[in-house]
Amino acid sequence: MYHMLVTDIDGTLLDGEGKVPEETKKILAILREKRGFITTIATGRMLARAETIAREIMINAPLICYNGALIIDIYTRHRILERPIPAGKLVKLIEILKAGGYEAIIYENETLKIEKFNERTQWYINECENIEYNVVDDLMDYVKRKNLNSYKVFAVGDLYGTVGVPEELLFALDKDFEVSLSDSSHMEINLKGVNKGSAVKFLADALKIDSTEIITIGDGHNDISMLKYAGLGIAMGNAAEHIKDHAKYITLSNCENGLLDIVNKFIVPQEKISLED
DSSP, X not given: OOOEEEEXXXXXXXXXXXXXXXXXXXXXXXXXXXXOOEEEEBOSSOHHHHHHHHHHTTOSSOEEEGGGTEEEOTTTOOEEEEOOBOHHHHHXXXXXXXXXXXXXXXXXXXXXXXXXXXXXXXXXXXXXSSOOEEEOSOHHHHHHHHTOOBSOEEEEOOTTSOSOOOHHHHHHHHTTEEEEEETTTEEEEEETTOSHHHHHHHHHHHHTOOGGGEEEEEOSGGGHHHHHHSSEEEEOTTSOHHHHTTOSEEOOOTTTTHHHHHIIIIISTTSOOOTTO
């Protein structure tokens, strides 16, 4: 029997208009209130961009953000787990990315730090929906001077998706960092061992829930670790085929109420939930 549901945000919880459907909120409320389900979010988003959605669906377990580098109780503000990239490794990472022709974006106190404002950094700033950003003269020097840690680094590559991430670059990053591809040309980079799967495991152990009792849902490369960890890892219908290969079930797309499909098939198969109730 399943007792915990962990969902990604973009391409999973949100519909094609970037909103949480009212039907989804109703289903999650039924799971919490009538079934005693634990529900939460695991996202690559920064806290400032994830918390509003987490509150909207009224999660009842700590929020996993920055791909697992931060686990926080949004109601008490207690930071339960923090695994940022330390300053020394962060400098090394920025150096590798710059040499590879990537724009590195780091995070400091829920703001973005960039080295130059150009087409690529502007694209990411726009994606982050009014999050504050600062341009610093030399990102590596800035990190050194402030001894700055960052939960995650976003590396912007080719905006047009025609150039993938080179294998030699992924190899160079593999020793110290966890890399998730974002589209085909960008990367989300965390400290080695930091991913959604390890974060869900941390929460499950704390809550004394076995992995076989957990459902995880996602559509992206950074969801693979939690799809593999959970007793039931579910890929959205809109996920790429190589993501679906790691799932135990493929549901409908994020525009087709895939959550209701999941709930009725795996959580309450004997008494289907109706949105007309």
